Amino acid sequence: MTTAFKAYFFSLNITYVECYNLYTGMLNDVLLISEDGVKVQVPVNRLKAHIDSRGIVGRFRLLVDQRNKIIAFERLR
Structure with missing residues (x-):
């Protein structure tokens, strides 16, 4: 049995203030766009x-x- 993994790469620059939205409980998921x-x-x-x-x-x-x-x-990094 072979295990195949898929890798996605992201460069993120989200300010500390913008991170507040992650703690409000209103978001369960975020949509990120990978480098490709x-x-x-x-x-x-x-x-x-x-x-x-x-x-x-x-x-x-x-x-x-x-x-x-x-x-x-x-x-x-």
């Missing part, structure tokens, strides 16, 4: 883990399995 133009729906809790004093800034990789279940959402 693919729209990907990501649960808000995956983004919250990457908020710092600048907001959410950097390049990220989303790994999903063949059923589009998230394996990892990680900051690359």
Whole structure:
């Protein structure tokens, strides 16, 4: 049995103030557009883990399995 993963890459620059919307409870998911133009729906809790004093800034990789279940959402730089 082979396991195939799909990787999506994102460059995000969301200010700390804009991150407030992630905590209001009104959003469950956000729609991100990958560097190759693919729209990907990501649960808000995956983004919250990457908020710092600048907001959410950097390049990220989303790994999903063949059923589009998230394996990892990680900051690359």
